Amino acid sequence: MALFPARAGFRTKTFLAAFLVAAGGLVVAGVFIGSSLDTDLRRQAEGTLVAEARLAAELLSRRVRTRNGGSLDAEADQLGRDVDAHVTLIAPGGQVVGDSDRAATDLPSLGSYADLPEIRAAQQSGAGVSRHYNDRLGVDVLDVAVEATGQPGVAFVRLERPLTGIRQQLHAVWRLVALASLIALVCSAALAWLVSSLMTRRVRAIAAAAGRVAAGDLTASPLAFGEDELGRVAQALDRSVHTLAGRLDEMARDRARTEAILSGMVEGVLVVDRTGTVRTANDAARRFLRLRPDATGRHYLEAIRHPGIADLLDTSLRGEEPAGLQLSLAPDSGQTLLVRAAPVAASGGGGAVLVLHDITDLRLADQIRRDFVANVSHELRTPLTAIRGYVEALLDEGSDAEERQRFLQIIARHSLRMERLVKDLLRLARLDARQEALDVVRCDTRGVIQSVVADLAPEAAAREQRVTVRVEPPAEAVQADPAKLHDVLRNLVENALAYSPPGSAVDIDARRDGDRIVLTVADRGPGIPEADLTRVFERFYRVDKSRTQDPGGTGLGLAIVKHLVGLLDGDVRAENRPGGGAVFTVRLPAAREAAPAAAEGHHA
Numbered sequence: 105m106a107l108f109p110a111r112a113g114f115r116t117k118t119f120l121a122a123f124l125v126a127a128g129g130l131v132v133a134g135v136f137i138g139s140s141l142d143t144d145l146r147r148q149a150e151g152t153l154v155a156e157a158r159l160a161a162e163l164l165s166r167r168v169r170t171r172n173g174g175s176l177d178a179e180a181d182q183l184g185r186d187v188d189a190h191v192t193l194i195a196p197g198g199q200v201v202g203d204s205d206r207a208a209t210d211l212p213s214l215g216s217y218a219d220l221p222e223i224r225a226a227q228q229s230g231a232g233v234s235r236h237y238n239d240r241l242g243v244d245v246l247d248v249a250v251e252a253t254g255q256p257g258v259a260f261v262r263l264e265r266p267l268t269g270i271r272q273q274l275h276a277v278w279r280l281v282a283l284a285s286l287i288a289l290v291c292s293a294a295l296a297w298l299v300s301s302l303m304t305r306r307v308r309a310i311a312a313a314a315g316r317v318a319a320g321d322l323t324a325s326p327l328a329f330g331e332d333e334l335g336r337v338a339q340a341l342d343r344s345v346h347t348l349a350g351r352l353d354e355m356a357r358d359r360a361r362t363e364a365i366l367s368g369m370v371e372g373v374l375v376v377d378r379t380g381t382v383r384t385a386n387d388a389a390r391r392f393l394r395l396r397p398d399a400t401g402r403h404y405l406e407a408i409r410h411p412g413i414a415d416l417l418d419t420s421l422r423g424e425e426p427a428g429l430q431l432s433l434a435p436d437s438g439q440t441l442l443v444r445a446a447p448v449a450a451s452g453g454g455g456a457v458l459v460l461h462d463i464t465d466l467r468l469a470d471q472i473r474r475d476f477v478a479n480v481s482h483e484l485r486t487p488l489t490a491i492r493g494y495v496e497a498l499l500d501e502g503s504d505a506e507e508r509q510r511f512l513q514i515i516a517r518h519s520l521r522m523e524r525l526v527k528d529l530l531r532l533a534r535l536d537a538r539q540e541a542l543d544v545v546r547c548d549t550r551g552v553i554q555s556v557v558a559d560l561a562p563e564a565a566a567r568e569q570r571v572t573v574r575v576e577p578p579a580e581a582v583q584a585d586p587a588k589l590h591d592v593l594r595n596l597v598e599n600a601l602a603y604s605p606p607g608s609a610v611d612i613d614a615r616r617d618g619d620r621i622v623l624t625v626a627d628r629g630p631g632i633p634e635a636d637l638t639r640v641f642e643r644f645y646r647v648d649k650s651r652t653q654d655p656g657g658t659g660l661g662l663a664i665v666k667h668l669v670g671l672l673d674g675d676v677r678a679e680n681r682p683g684g685g686a687v688f689t690v691r692l693p694a695a696r697e698a699a700p701a702a703a704e705g706h707h708a
Contacts, residue, residue: 119296119297119299120296121296126288126289126292126295126296127289127292130285130288130289130292131285134281134282134284134285137277137281138274138277138278138281141274141277142274145274146267149246149265149267150233150246150248153189153233153246153248153263153265154231154233154248154250156187156189156248156263157231157248157249157250157261157262157263158231158250159187160183160186160187160191160261160263161250161251161252161253161261163183163186164179164183164193164252164258164261165252165253176193176201176202176257176258177193177201177202177203177206177207177208177211178202179193179202180192180193180202180203180204181202181204183204183261184204184205185204187263189204189263189264189265190203190204190205190263190264190265191203191204191261191262191263192204192217192261192262192263192264193252193258193260193261193262194217194218194223194249194258194259194260194261194262195257195258195259196259197216197218198216198217198218198219198223199211199212199216199217200214200217201257201258202258217260217262220234220247220249220262221234221247222234222247222248222249222262223249223260223262225249226249226250226251226260227251230250230251231248231249231250231251232248232249232250233246233247233248234246234247235247235267238264238266243266243267243268244266244267245264245265245266245267246264246265246266246267247262247263247264248262248263248264249261249262249263310337310338310341313341313345314341317341317344317345317348366384366386367386367387369386369388370388370462371388371459371460371461371462372385372386372388372389372390372391372392372393372441372458372459372460372462373385373386373388373389373457373458373459373460374386374389374393374404374457374458374460375448375455375456375457375458376404376417376421376455376456376458377453377454377455378421378448378453378454378455379403380403380404380405380417380421381401381402381403381404382399382400382401382402382403382404382407383400383401383455384400385399385400388460388462389458389460392433392441392460392462393407393408393410393413393433393460394433395407395408404417410431410433412429412431412443413429413431413443413458416429416443416444416445416458417445417456417458419445420445420446420447420456420457420458421447421454421455421456422447423447424447425445425446425447426445428442428443428444429442429443429444430442430443430463431443439462439464440462440463440464440467441460441461441462441463442460442461442463443458443459443460443461444458444459444461445457445458445459446459487518487519487521487522488518488522490514490515490518491515491518491519494511494512494514494515495515497511498511498512536667540588540668540671542585542588542671542672543585543586543587544583544584544585544672545583545584545585545586546581546582546583546695546696547581547582547583547584547585547586547589547695548580548581549575549579549580549581549582549614549621549623550573550575550580550614552586552589552590552593553573553575553593553612553614554573555590556590556593556594556597557571557573557597557612559594560594560597560598560601563598563601564601564610567601567604567606567607568606568607569601569604569606569607569608569609569610570609570610571597571609571610571611571612572609572610572611572612573612573613574611574612574613574614575613575614576614576615576616578615578616578694579614579615579616579621579622579694581621581694581695582621582623582692582693582694582695583692583693583694583695583696584672584674584692584693585671585672588668588671588672589672589692591664591665591668592665592668592669592672592676592690593612593623593625595661595662595664595665596625596665596688596690597610597612597625598661599661599662599688600625600626600627600629600686600688601627603627603629603630603686604627604628604629604685605628605629608627608628608629609628610625610626610627610628611624611625611626612624612625613626616694617691619693619694620674620691620692620693620694621691621692621693621694621695622689622690622691623689623690623691623692624687624688624689624690625687625688625690626681626685626686626687626688627685627686628683628684628685629684629685629686630684630685631680631681631684631685631686632678632680632686634680637678637679637680640662640678641662641663641665641666641676641678642663665688665690669690669692672692672693673692673693674690674691674692674693675690675691676688676689676690676691677689
């Protein structure tokens with residue numbers, strides 16, 4: 105059976121439910137309060153009467169008494185007036201020896217009180233309490249008995265008091281509870297009406313929230329739920345809003361992650377839809393294709409002017425997978441791109457994706473590899489051809505001993521050149537593989553330079569060249585590997601001697617610049633063409649032979665210098681000096697706790 109009529113409106117059901125709940129609660133609270141007060145008042149009356157009984161026993165023990173019954177009955181009368189209760193004095197055997205409401209002559213007719221419940225309880229615990237209906241008074245009375253000490257002939261003091269006062273208090277309480285309940289019911293009706301009004305507002309709030317969701321606003325406040333039809337509608341609407349908002353948030357996060365990935369890619373990515381409209385282009389694609397800021401949202405033919413890329417996208421939009429294309433969008437830039445395009449499946453909305461890879465470095469590396477192989481082949485073929493020719497000449501029996509000796513010297517010289525070439529190639533391979541061991545310590549700059557000068561003194565003397573060394577006091581020590589630093593300076597000085605004319609000088613200077621030691625090796629040769637200054641550290645690079653004589657080296661010395669300086673945490677550069685000649689500058693870390701020394705010049 106339904107609690108409310110089937111056709112009852114939402115406001116009516118809410119009002120009746122709230123009112124009935126409030127009324128039921130008030131009734132239960134009133135009954136509970138009345139029962140609690142009844143129990144508390146009775147316990148309070150018992151405690152009071154027990155205390156008065158103990159007081160009466162104490163008063164009895166302190167007064168001057170006689171041993172006849174009339175005197176005990178008089179004491180009972182006095183105690184009754186003191187405590188305002190019916191007092192009975194009971195002997196150890198249960199006989200009444202004093203009663204405030206009976207004459208002394210009537211005491212024997214009262215019989216024994218030993219079987220009264222309060223007397224038995226007092227015998228066991230010192231105090232006893234009981235209730236009974238008094239026929240003589242016609243009301244419920246409360247009986248209390250306590251043990252009496254210090255008064256011979258009296259074992260118990262019994263007090264009896266009617267519960268009329270408690271009943272009157274309870275009647276007053278029940279009247280107050282009834283009045284309060286009536287007032288509370290009136291207030292409950294008003295509150296129930298208010299609650300129903302608030303619920304009506306809830307309906308309007310749900311309708312307003314539904315309108316906002318329909319308009320695309322998913323930031324509506326959470327809706328109140330309930331167990332009725334309105335509550336189910338609110339729950340369904342709230343779940344729909346949360347689900348839709350969650351999916352939109354997830355899509356936004358996915359889009360943000362995709363944009364972050366595309367922005368961090370070195371490859372260019374461009375996406376067009378099935379109509380050919382540009383939808384996405386990352387920074388790399390915009391840079392490679394030089395797209396305008398408003399390229400997104402325009403047709404790819406308007407945004408991209410390169411016919412090859414347009415053909416790739418056109419083929420992909422037809423659902424085909426075209427082959428990749430290598431091209432250079434700006435011939436003067438030297439940049440080479442590998443462009444690929446792929447169609448997007450129809451289930452994904454259709455369209456095409458264009459990916460651009462910058463392969464300029466790969467092409468350059470491949471070209472360097474080809475040049476390296478060609479240079480190595482050339483450098484090896486020249487001495488091998490000479491060696492083969494002179495070996496054939498030696499095999500000719502027509503040559504005399506002097507010619508044979510000269511042929512053997514030429515063969516030895518070319519063999520030595522080949523040996524140096526192979527050693528330099530092996531060392532470059534070790535440097536590329538980071539297999540060179542380092543022992544970085546505090547080095548004496550002057551000592552390393554003097555060692556290099558001493559090694560190359562015969563070559564300088566043969567060409568009547570001199571080497572000038574100048575080390576400033578703050579640059580007396582450098583933090584480096586002594587052997588690696590020796591190889592660096594030897595290659596630079598050897599290169600300077602080879603490209604300087606006879607009778608000229610090579611200057612070696614060392615100075616300090618902040619936390620770096622700057623070493624310079626300057627010659628007075630023809631210098632380096634400005635266009636080739638950045639290429640002198642390439643493998644097998646040589647200055648145009650029309651500018652100077654063939655030094656006879658392997659062409660790998662400066663490449664080794666660059667690798668060694670890099671290992672020592674330094675840098676090297678080449679430039680031309682104003683008066684003619686080339687200057688190579690090496691910057692290395694200064695030694696820690698460098699000791700000062702006097703500047704000194706030296707000539708070799």
